[in-house]
Amino acid sequence: MAVKTTKKVRDADATQARILAAAKKEFAKSGLGGARVDEIADRAKANKRMIYHYFGNKEDLFRIVLEEAYTDIRTAEQALKLEHLPARDALEKLIRFTWEYYLKNPEFITLVNSENLHKARHLKKSDKIENLFKRFVGMVGALLDRGVEEGTFRPGIDPVQLNITIAAIGYYYLTNRFTGSIVFQRDLMAPEALEERLAFNIETIMRMVCIDP
Amino acid sequence: MAVKTTKKVRDADATQARILAAAKKEFAKSGLGGARVDEIADRAKANKRMIYHYFGNKEDLFRIVLEEAYTDIRTAEQALKLEHLPARDALEKLIRFTWEYYLKNPEFITLVNSENLHKARHLKKSDKIENLFKRFVGMVGALLDRGVEEGTFRPGIDPVQLNITIAAIGYYYLTNRFTGSIVFQRDLMAPEALEERLAFNIETIMRMVCIDP
DNA sequence: CATATAACGCACTAACTAGTTACTTCTTTA
DNA sequence: TAAAGAAGTAACTAGTTAGTGCGTTATATG
Numbered sequence: 001m002a003v004k005t006t007k008k009v010r011d012a013d014a015t016q017a018r019i020l021a022a023a024k025k026e027f028a029k030s031g032l033g034g035a036r037v038d039e040i041a042d043r044a045k046a047n048k049r050m051i052y053h054y055f056g057n058k059e060d061l062f063r064i065v066l067e068e069a070y071t072d073i074r075t076a077e078q079a080l081k082l083e084h085l086p087a088r089d090a091l092e093k094l095i096r097f098t099w100e101y102y103l104k105n106p107e108f109i110t111l112v113n114s115e116n117l118h119k120a121r122h123l124k125k126s127d128k129i130e131n132l133f134k135r136f137v138g139m140v141g142a143l144l145d146r147g148v149e150e151g152t153f154r155p156g157i158d159p160v161q162l163n164i165t166i167a168a169i170g171y172y173y174l175t176n177r178f179t180g181s182i183v184f185q186r187d188l189m190a191p192e193a194l195e196e197r198l199a200f201n202i203e204t205i206m207r208m209v210c211i212d213p
Numbered sequence: 214m215a216v217k218t219t220k221k222v223r224d225a226d227a228t229q230a231r232i233l234a235a236a237k238k239e240f241a242k243s244g245l246g247g248a249r250v251d252e253i254a255d256r257a258k259a260n261k262r263m264i265y266h267y268f269g270n271k272e273d274l275f276r277i278v279l280e281e282a283y284t285d286i287r288t289a290e291q292a293l294k295l296e297h298l299p300a301r302d303a304l305e306k307l308i309r310f311t312w313e314y315y316l317k318n319p320e321f322i323t324l325v326n327s328e329n330l331h332k333a334r335h336l337k338k339s340d341k342i343e344n345l346f347k348r349f350v351g352m353v354g355a356l357l358d359r360g361v362e363e364g365t366f367r368p369g370i371d372p373v374q375l376n377i378t379i380a381a382i383g384y385y386y387l388t389n390r391f392t393g394s395i396v397f398q399r400d401l402m403a404p405e406a407l408e409e410r411l412a413f414n415i416e417t418i419m420r421m422v423c424i425d426p
Numbered sequence: 427c428a429t430a431t432a433a434c435g436c437a438c439t440a441a442c443t444a445g446t447t448a449c450t451t452c453t454t455t456a
Numbered sequence: 457t458a459a460a461g462a463a464g465t466a467a468c469t470a471g472t473t474a475g476t477g478c479g480t481t482a483t484a485t486g
Contacts, residue, residue, distance in 0.1 A: 010433050010482055031330055033247030037474060047435050052475065070396075112392060113326050117244055120391035133396040160397050161413045165382055172381030178333035179325060183283075183346040184373050200374045207420040223452060223463050250444060260465050265445065433482070443472075452463070 018044040028107030031114040063122035074132045087147030099170040169201045231257040241320030244327040276335035300360030312383040382414045
């Protein structure tokens with residue numbers, strides 16, 4: 001029997017998956033330094049011993065969680081099929097996607113922040129990440145070229161700079177939503193505020209990229 | 214004698230200043246959770262007991278370091294005297310200032326990130342921060358109004374959204390410079406890369422704000 | 427059924443960490 | 457100059473934490 005139909009009492013795959021999900025939550029909540037291995041074990045309803053058995057140590061576990069997070073966002077991005085849309089629509093779709101992905105997956109932002117606090121020493125050990133992004137930058141580059149051909153985009157825009165900017169204007173707003181809500185004395189997470197921000201972001205990028213914004 | 218001319222062996226003010234400087238470094242390097250009080254004491258060449266004597270506890274020390282960091286950047290901003298320049302020049306100067314401040318004071322970014330990881334619970338306890346920013350938003354609002362009067366800026370731009378965007382496009386690039394350099398396979402901190410980024414940022418904002426960019 | 431193998435869990439340790447106690451030394455001022 | 461108080465220190469405590477040794481239990485396979 002190749003496919004398991006009954007729930008096993010012992011299930012290595014399920015335990016590993018529970019540990020990874022729990023680790024993602026805990027690392028996102030407290031950062032690498034603040035995360036507690038005991039807490040991850042409790043959340044995962046697993047024994048701490050299992051974490052060390054499957055993942056080696058805390059740092060390796062963090063690296064795997066991070067790799068998973070990057071793979072997830074890039075996979076979702078590839079599913080957008082931007083190449084089937086007019087360049088202008090595709091660009092707007094990419095901006096919306098980026099914003100909504102950060103909104104729905106706040107742990108992504110926190111994990112990346114934590115990794116940068118540690119100077120990306122875990123990502124340096126990872127080899128599969130580079131190709132993931134090479135394809136992504138290529139996709140945006142092709143989109144920009146197509147827009148220029150269609151006569152809607154200005155030529156000469158660096159796809160990496162554009163990528164960074166699209167990410168930045170959403171990421172910064174959301175990662176700093178707590179201090180931002182205090183210093184600007186408004187609830188940055190109110191539904192109207194979120195809508196307003198998305199609209200501002202779309203306009204910012206469109207004015208940068210389009211000939212006739 | 215009101216002014217002390219000789220270096221005292223015991224100097225409360227100097228010790229407090231050394232502790233604050235050391236704490237800023239350590240919190241910036243490791244975050245609130247990762248920072249070690251013993252390490253702060255060592256860096257400050259002070260006894261750990263002095264930290265507790267002057268600052269209460271680790272969390273209070275972090276709050277004071279954070280308040281100082283916010284006060285410093287806003288003080289530097291006020292020294293720009295943007296109101297004496299044509300609106301367009303003033304805006305560009307603000308963008309350059311923001312970028313260069315982040316570059317020269319990388320600990321500012323890390324402290325803010327750390328505070329947001331903790332949902333701004335320290336800043337909530339601070340009262341002097343709000344006024345600091347009220348004045349700043351007012352200044353940018355006045356700048357935008359002046360630009361509209363001068364006929365160079367588009368009307369209807371929200372100063373808070375603009376502030377956030379100016380900060381975002383610099384902040385994100387720098388805070389994620391480690392992961393960014395890996396995923397985009399280029400040294401984001403190379404002098405040419407920094408220049409290129411600043412130029413891109415200025416163009417992004419100018420296209421958003423100016424009638425005739 | 428027997429045996430190997432892998433999943434799982436308890437209870438421990440060695441190192442670390444925020445915060446404190448109890449003390450000494452220096453500086454100011456009446 | 458004497459006394460008070462502030463600056464400074466070493467050694468400690470009580471609690472926490474990443475990581476482990478070793479034993480138990482379930483499952484697959486011959």
